[in-house]
Amino acid sequence: xxxxxxxxxxxxxxxxxxxxxxxxxxxxxxxxxxxxxxxxxxxxxxxxxxxxxxxxxxxxxxxxxxxxxxxxxxxxxxxxxxxxxxxxxxxxxxxxxxxxxxxxxxxxxxxxxxxxxxxxxxxxxxxxxxxxxxxxxxxxxxxxxxxxxxxxxxxxxxxxxxxxxxxxxxxxxxxxxxxxxxxxxxxxxxxxxxxxxxxxxxxxxxxxxxxxxxxxxxxxxxxxxxxxxxxxxxxxxxxxxxxxxxxxxxxxxxxxxxxxxxxxxxxxxxxxxxxxxxxxxxxxxxxxxxxxxxxxxxxxxxxxxxxxxxxxxxxxxxxxxxxxxxxxxxxxxxxxxxxxxxxxxx
Amino acid sequence: xxxxxxxxxxxxxxxxxxxxxxxxxxxxxxxxxxxxxxxxxxxxxxxxxxxxxxxxxxxxxxxxxxxxxxxxxxxxxxxxxxxxxxxxxxxxxxxxxxxxxxxxxxxxxxxxxxxxxxxxxxxxxxxxxxxxxxxxxxxxxxxxxxxxxxxxxxxxxxxxxxxxxxxxxxxxxxxxxxxxxxxxxxxxxxxxxxxxxxxxxxxxxxxxxxxxxxxxxxxxxxxxxxxxxxxxxxxxxxxxxxxxxxxxxxxxxxxxxxxxxxxxxxxxxxxxxxxxxxxxxxxxxxxxxxxxx
Numbered sequence: 001x002x003x004x005x006x007x008x009x010x011x012x013x014x015x016x017x018x019x020x021x022x023x024x025x026x027x028x029x030x031x032x033x034x035x036x037x038x039x040x041x042x043x044x045x046x047x048x049x050x051x052x053x054x055x056x057x058x059x060x061x062x063x064x065x066x067x068x069x070x071x072x073x074x075x076x077x078x079x080x081x082x083x084x085x086x087x088x089x090x091x092x093x094x095x096x097x098x099x100x101x102x103x104x105x106x107x108x109x110x111x112x113x114x115x116x117x118x119x120x121x122x123x124x125x126x127x128x129x130x131x132x133x134x135x136x137x138x139x140x141x142x143x144x145x146x147x148x149x150x151x152x153x154x155x156x157x158x159x160x161x162x163x164x165x166x167x168x169x170x171x172x173x174x175x176x177x178x179x180x181x182x183x184x185x186x187x188x189x190x191x192x193x194x195x196x197x198x199x200x201x202x203x204x205x206x207x208x209x210x211x212x213x214x215x216x217x218x219x220x221x222x223x224x225x226x227x228x229x230x231x232x233x234x235x236x237x238x239x240x241x242x243x244x245x246x247x248x249x250x251x252x253x254x255x256x257x258x259x260x261x262x263x264x265x266x267x268x269x270x271x272x273x274x275x276x277x278x279x280x281x282x283x284x285x286x287x288x289x290x291x292x293x294x295x296x297x298x299x300x301x302x303x304x305x306x307x308x309x310x311x312x313x314x315x316x317x318x319x320x321x322x323x324x325x326x327x328x329x330x331x332x333x334x335x336x337x338x339x340x341x342x343x344x345x346x
Numbered sequence: 347x348x349x350x351x352x353x354x355x356x357x358x359x360x361x362x363x364x365x366x367x368x369x370x371x372x373x374x375x376x377x378x379x380x381x382x383x384x385x386x387x388x389x390x391x392x393x394x395x396x397x398x399x400x401x402x403x404x405x406x407x408x409x410x411x412x413x414x415x416x417x418x419x420x421x422x423x424x425x426x427x428x429x430x431x432x433x434x435x436x437x438x439x440x441x442x443x444x445x446x447x448x449x450x451x452x453x454x455x456x457x458x459x460x461x462x463x464x465x466x467x468x469x470x471x472x473x474x475x476x477x478x479x480x481x482x483x484x485x486x487x488x489x490x491x492x493x494x495x496x497x498x499x500x501x502x503x504x505x506x507x508x509x510x511x512x513x514x515x516x517x518x519x520x521x522x523x524x525x526x527x528x529x530x531x532x533x534x535x536x537x538x539x540x541x542x543x544x545x546x547x548x549x550x551x552x553x554x555x556x557x558x559x560x561x562x563x564x565x566x567x568x569x570x571x572x573x574x575x576x577x578x579x580x581x582x583x584x585x586x587x588x589x590x591x592x593x594x595x596x597x598x599x600x601x602x603x604x605x606x607x608x609x610x611x612x613x614x615x616x617x618x619x620x621x622x623x624x625x626x627x628x629x630x631x632x633x634x635x636x637x638x639x
Contacts, residue, residue: 314454
């Protein structure tokens with residue numbers, strides 16, 4: 001309980017942003033997000049779009065793994081469902097992109113429900129392995145189905161808005177960022193509702209939750225559906241962003257990436273999903289930058305980049321799990337508490 | 347009649363690769379039984395064994411019979427360090443966290459191997475006799491046959507050791523109830539350490555055999571995924587299950603690869619996995635744990 005946040009009614013207690021500083025920070029972040037494309041170079045815009053897509057997907061996984069406690073290693077495979085749906089619709093039907101995204105998300109949610117069916121019988125690791133199996137099957141389908149173009153995959157035209165082709169990072173930014181922001185806001189609000197609270201109850205102890213009157217199967221499948229809906233939307237955005245979808249675009253490593261992102265960011269917090277996804281997307285870029293700096297002294301630095309990236313990726317997962325299990329969100333909370341109590345407690 | 351001969355040959359080749367799954371699966375089960383850790387890095391430790399053999403045999407020009415123990419020792423050393431440094435601090439954390447630690451470890455090992463030996467696939471120096479072997483009329487590749495024999499010896503040693511040696515009994519006691527095992531004087535932390543050391547050593551040895559048959563590359567860790575299927579099918583805490591599951595999956599993969607094409611192998615094995623998870627989540631021979639509130 002923080003000092004100076006006296007609440008006099010339930011509405012204030014349930015509010016998403018409860019302090020003035022928080023509201024101010026959110027406003028500042030929004031303003032920065034709007035101004036950003038006008039000052040940033042295309043490279044930074046590209047990174048911003050990539051971060052936003054990863055944030056969307058990581059938030060979806062966070063709903064499933066961080067809040068409902070169902071571990072999934074199939075997030076990338078779910079994204080591929082969304083990406084392929086969007087690509088096929090864009091190529092063959094030419095429907096407006098928002099509709100495509102929505103259809104992609106809904107179709108992925110259906111697939112997610114299918115994958116989630118074992119979740120009543122198996123949980124924990126077995127479920128994680130079942131989702132690996134599902135992603136192997138999905139990969140096979142996409143690589144062999146004529147509609148999805150086999151191993152070559154699909155190349156798709158850019159999204160169009162009033163006859164304007166969205167094919168530069170600058171234009172895509174205005175598509176991707178608002179969608180992601182809406183998704184994150186939706187996730188944050190989800191946990192103020194009965195459904196979201198049921199998810200949390202299931203995470204904390206599923207049998208107890210059932211005793212308290214939460215139908216496990218229905219809510220677990222719902223969690224899978226919401227999470228895969230997010231993954232499908234993120235995959236659709238991904239498809240519009242890169243405009244080439246192949247079976248190799250969404251390997252198992254990407255699923256591990258999203259799981260790592262929410263671990264590094266902090267499981268079971270919305271902020272964690274955002275911080276983790278941005279952090280994990282930026283680390284390879286940082287390494288590239290460092291490699292560029294080192295090259296004059298050590299010419300082989302660029303050749304070492306790929307293995308070093310693999311090592312750093314693993315080390316981040318291991319390090320955060322051992323030393324900071326609640327992730328970046330907890331670090332942020334500590335910083336905030338420090339300033340909140342300063343100078344009375346240092 | 348040639349058809350039958352061909353089928354037999356495919357079957358034998360499947361048994362050969364299945365035996366390697368079985369021996370890696372046994373290593374996996376050993377760790378799971380003792381410490382309840384699902385070690386997804388087993389594929390990477392196997393890979394490390396293959397590379398350590400390569401480094402000793404091709405890099406230092408040691409004869410194969412010295413390089414093999416070197417590889418096994420390297421695996422055991424990694425096992426000891428990992429158990430002390432990464433797994434012990436995670437004691438009592440949720441199984442999922444520990445599982446993710448092993449995934450991170452796998453990533454670290456894969457990157458390490460790539461830095462030291464490069465990303466290209468390599469061939470291990472020949473060390474197994476290459477005279478062709480016939481069982482009846484069916485031809486078996488000599489490497490596969492010797493691999494099968496070595497794997498069977500190891501698996502048998504494990505099954506017997508678990509039943510009759512003091513260490514094996516201590517392991518079973520630890521698996522059944524850690525607190526009770528502690529109270530009758532079993533050094534549980536030592537059981538943890540030893541199980542990791544032995545299992546990683548065995549996995550490294552298996553890596554030498556796998557590398558001798560198929561060559562080594564930094565992506566060899568994918569082998570671990572097949573092993574995962576094997577142990578789920580057999581039951582996570584059953585040595586016999588790992589043996590039966592390994593041979594079964596090996597044969598199924600061989601037939602799927604021959605008659606449907608290489609890309610169907612994963613599809614078939616993972617379909618079996620889904621089926622098993624739906625029907626018998628604890629595997630063919632695993633212990634059925636009942637959860638209480």
